[in-house]
Amino acid sequence: MLTVVNALSLFLLISLGLFYFLGLGWLVIGPIFHGSLIKRKNNDSRFIELPIIFISGLIINYGIVLLVQSLKISFIICCILAIIGSFFYSAMLFKTLKQKPLSHNSILKMFGVFLVCGLFLGPILFIPLMEWDARSIWFFHAKMIFSAGTFSQLTGWQNPAVIDFSHADYPNLLPTMAAQISYVMGFWNEYLPKLSLFFLLVPAVSLLFTFTKRSISFLFLIIIIVFSFSPKLWDGHMDGYLALYFAISMLLLGRYYKYSKTIDLFSSLIFLLVLLYFKNEGNLALISGFSSVLFVILFKKKSICLHLLVRKYWKYVAFLIVLLLPFGIWNIYKHQWGLSNDLGIGTNQSIEQLLIRLNDGSFKIILENVYGQLQNSFMLLGFLIIASLLFLNKLDKEILPPLIAAGIYCLGMISIYLITPLNLVNHLNDSVFRTMLSVTACIYIACYYQVVSLENHEK
Amino acid sequence: MANSLKNIYFRFQNRINLILIFLLVVVFAFFAWQLENRVYAIFILSFYIVALFFKQRLHFELIIVPIILFFIFNTLTLEALLLLKKSDLPSIQHPKAELSNLFTPHSGQGVLPSKVLDMISILNKNDVETYKLSEKFSSDIVIYQRIVEGAWPIKPDNNSAFTLIAIDEMDKYKDCITIDEIEDVVLVNCR
Numbered sequence: 059m060l061t062v063v064n065a066l067s068l069f070l071l072i073s074l075g076l077f078y079f080l081g082l083g084w085l086v087i088g089p090i091f092h093g094s095l096i097k098r099k100n101n102d103s104r105f106i107e108l109p110i111i112f113i114s115g116l117i118i119n120y121g122i123v124l125l126v127q128s129l130k131i132s133f134i135i136c137c138i139l140a141i142i143g144s145f146f147y148s149a150m151l152f153k154t155l156k157q158k159p160l161s162h163n164s165i166l167k168m169f170g171v172f173l174v175c176g177l178f179l180g181p182i183l184f185i186p187l188m189e190w191d192a193r194s195i196w197f198f199h200a201k202m203i204f205s206a207g208t209f210s211q212l213t214g215w216q217n218p219a220v221i222d223f224s225h226a227d228y229p230n231l232l233p234t235m236a237a238q239i240s241y242v243m244g245f246w247n248e249y250l251p252k253l254s255l256f257f258l259l260v261p262a263v264s265l266l267f268t269f270t271k272r273s274i275s276f277l278f279l280i281i282i283i284v285f286s287f288s289p290k291l292w293d294g295h296m297d298g299y300l301a302l303y304f305a306i307s308m309l310l311l312g313r314y315y316k317y318s319k320t321i322d323l324f325s326s327l328i329f330l331l332v333l334l335y336f337k338n339e340g341n342l343a344l345i346s347g348f349s350s351v352l353f354v355i356l357f358k359k360k361s362i363c364l365h366l367l368v369r370k371y372w373k374y375v376a377f378l379i380v381l382l383l384p385f386g387i388w389n390i391y392k393h394q395w396g397l398s399n400d401l402g403i404g405t406n407q408s409i410e411q412l413l414i415r416l417n418d419g420s421f422k423i424i425l426e427n428v429y430g431q432l433q434n435s436f437m438l439l440g441f442l443i444i445a446s447l448l449f450l451n452k453l454d455k456e457i458l459p460p461l462i463a464a465g466i467y468c469l470g471m472i473s474i475y476l477i478t479p480l481n482l483v484n485h486l487n488d489s490v491f492r493t494m495l496s497v498t499a500c501i502y503i504a505c506y507y508q509v510v511s512l513e514n515h516e517k
Numbered sequence: 518m519a520n521s522l523k524n525i526y527f528r529f530q531n532r533i534n535l536i537l538i539f540l541l542v543v544v545f546a547f548f549a550w551q552l553e554n555r556v557y558a559i560f561i562l563s564f565y566i567v568a569l570f571f572k573q574r575l576h577f578e579l580i581i582v583p584i585i586l587f588f589i590f591n592t593l594t595l596e597a598l599l600l601l602k603k604s605d606l607p608s609i610q611h612p613k614a615e616l617s618n619l620f621t622p623h624s625g626q627g628v629l630p631s632k633v634l635d636m637i638s639i640l641n642k643n644d645v646e647t648y649k650l651s652e653k654f655s656s657d658i659v660i661y662q663r664i665v666e667g668a669w670p671i672k673p674d675n676n677s678a679f680t681l682i683a684i685d686e687m688d689k690y691k692d693c694i695t696i697d698e699i700e701d702v703v704l705v706n707c708r
Contacts, residue, residue, distance in 0.1 A: 060617070061612060061613045061616055061617070064616035064617065064619065064620050065612065065616055067620060068616065068619065177601055177605060178601075180601065180604040180605035180608045180609075181600065181601060181604040181605070183608075183615070183619060184604055184608045184615040184618070184619075185604060186618075186624075186625030186627075186628050187625065187628065188628050190662075193662075193663070193666055194662050194666060197666075198665075198666040198669070201666065201669050201670075202669060202670075205669060205670035206670070214669075214670075214672065217672060217673065217674075218673075218675070219661075219665045219672075219673040220665075223661075223662050223665075224665075224666075243620070245622035245623070246622065246623065247618070247619075247621060247622055247623055247624040247625050248624065248625025248626060248628065249618050249619045249624060249625050250619050250620070274577070274581060278584065281588060281594055282588075282592070282594075285594045285597050285598065286588075286592040286593060286594050286597070287593065287597075288593075288597040288600075288601070289593065289596075289597055289600060429552070433552075433554065434587075434591040434592065437549075437554070437557050437587070437591065438584070438587055438591070440545045440561065441560075441561060441564065441583060441587075442580070443541075444538065444541065444542055444545070444561060444564065444565065444568075445564075445568070445579075445580050447534075447538045447541070448538055448565070448568045448569075449568070451534060509580070509584070512577065512580055513577060
């Protein structure tokens with residue numbers, strides 16, 4: 059009997075959680091995309107909207123917690139907003155489903171998302187928190203927020219032990235979500251807060267299924283992006299999610315480069331923006347990704363004038379700026395509470411360190427380590443480039459955005475290793491296999507586009 | 518001059534392309550060989566030669582087979598799928614224990630080192646709100662980080678009267694009152 063009650067509680071927690079974020083997101087995305095909360099004007103697929111709504115919901119929820127600080131009050135506010143949003147979303151869905159029922163293809167996509175996410179539910183929920191960063195950083199922050207019942211100075215960010223090893227300056231989107239889950243249940247343990255990882259996985263997998271085709275290339279995409287580094291998606295590290303979202307952003311940018319659909323560009327930007335809330339490396343990923351976006355906008359055949367783009371899509375631009383607010387609030391708090399990064403980027407010491415490492419040959423150690431991590435993706439990319447040149451006599455343009463982003467991100471990470479005040483060898487051993495995951499994922503996206511063009515040529 | 522070069526290129530376009538691709542393959546193979554990735558160097562050269570026979574029409578199988586091999590040998594996909602199987606199947610067949618863990622307060626702490634579990638137990642038992650660690654425990658990075666996050670909201674505080682020490686450190690804390698002791702962890706009050 060208890061098992062049935064527990065199973066039902068889990069089912070309710072997941073379903074209500076999904077509706078909670080959808081509801082919050084729809085309150086903003088509905089008016090922006092369709093100018094209404096009930097009517098759909100835009101003809102874009104419902105399926106591609108879903109992850110955007112969900113991610114917006116995640117960021118809005120985090121923003122409200124940051125603003126209100128109290129877990130209880132923020133949760134009440136978010137619940138009210140989510141109920142209103144969910145009601146309107148359901149009404150819109152009911153209305154549009156009447157006019158345009160779900161296609162066979164949509165049902166298959168939903169089943170695919172359900173299956174892939176369901177596969178991950180087991181390791182996410184039934185393996186306790188074990189990994190170092192998960193325990194010492196992400197879920198420790200969650201435990202701190204839950205125990206204090208507030209996201210404020212009282213949380214304990216300034217405790218010397220926390221500052222010592224827990225990177226108190228890291229963004230807290232995941233910890234806030236994990237703390238809220240524990241708050242709802244009223245207790246802390248080492249399993250249930252991990253459900254927050256599942257809520258990050260759902261929009262990413264849903265978006266990947268907008269690329270559904272009955273083809274080898276789609277299978278390639280799912281295996282290489284979701285399964286090839288899947289342990290990093292359930293063990294509580296944020297690096298896996300950083301890589302996944304960064305890769306998806308570049309995937310969408312590639313599709314925008316080819317088909318020029320605004321929703322792809324907008325989704326790509328949202329997937330880039332949310333990286334700011336995952337890890338500090340998200341800042342670098344955002345710069346790299348944004349460089350790719352600029353490249354695409356500037357070099358598209360049908361050139362677009364930037365100010366015309368802003369004038370036409372001002373609502374989208376305004377919304378993207380609003381989504382940056384929690385980042386601003388967190389930075390203000392960090393400044394007020396004296397939380398700073400241990401790398402000391404931009405300080406005189408970091409510049410001195412950079413010069414020393416450039417002169418003493420340390421950069422060779424960095425390059426060796428970085429190459430060691432990227433070797434496999436280079437091999438696959440090299441092979442597919444040769445195959446494309448041999449069989450198609452060309453390389454597809456869609457490979458450029460992910461490669462540009464990967465290149466800039468990689469150079470940025472190398473620079474960070476050059477200035478690190480920590481012992482270089484230890485720092486590399488501890489982190490390079492995680493930090494290079496985003497570069498690898500972007501290279502795999504370039505590989506995916508090559509596989510697509512080789513496959514299309516065969517047909 | 519430019520026109521004549523253009524004409525020559527268009528006349529021998531296919532051959533020139535093949536030579537350029539061959540040079541690229543050689544560069545890839547050279548670097549792979551230099552970086553001790555000799556299997557790849559041999560593979561990419563062989564692929565080029567084999568692909569020349571299929572050049573008239575793309576045989577997708579020629580690409581699919583290396584990709585499958587890549588998945589098997591160069592990614593963690595298989596290991597990840599095995600881990601998924603190991604975690605998903607038991608939880609579907611016998612969900613009772615897993616679901617119970619999920620909804621039990623403080624479950625899963627068993628992953629912490631036994632010494633840390635003793636420390637948490639001793640702190641809880643004696644209703645301690647803040648504590649500090651002895652020199653021996655502070656210098657052990659595993660113990661230090663795991664006790665700080667594991668015992669939270671009981672907070673580490675250098676001004677606390679309560680100190681967690683190892684049993685072999687008792688000599689250093691002669692002036693303190695022993696509050697409790699589990700295995701080789703001792704809680705002392707040094708006020």
